[in-house]
Amino acid sequence: MSLYFELLQKPIFSVEDVADRYEKISGARSAIKSLVRQGMAVKIRNNMYTCISGETGNPVANRFQIAR
Numbered sequence: 001m002s003l004y005f006e007l008l009q010k011p012i013f014s015v016e017d018v019a020d021r022y023e024k025i026s027g028a029r030s031a032i033k034s035l036v037r038q039g040m041a042v043k044i045r046n047n048m049y050t051c052i053s054g055e056t057g058n059p060v061a062n063r064f065q066i067a068r
Helices: 002-007 015-019 025-037 063-067
Strands: 041-045 048-051
Touching (some): 002 015, 002 025, 015 025, 025 041, 025 048
Antiparallel strands (some): 041 048
16 A cells, blocks of 8 residues: 555656666566456556556546657
């Protein structure tokens, strides 16, 4: 859960952003998959994710941040 709150600070994140918390990249990937399964994050495209706001249920990143 603390990973989710940490990732809320970034509008868009990748596996590399999460990998510094884990020894192996596979641990970071499984943590992100878990967040996606729980509905706390959504995949935008390959290696690009955004968190889902608990208040509104919408993605944290807006369309301009995603397009960038």
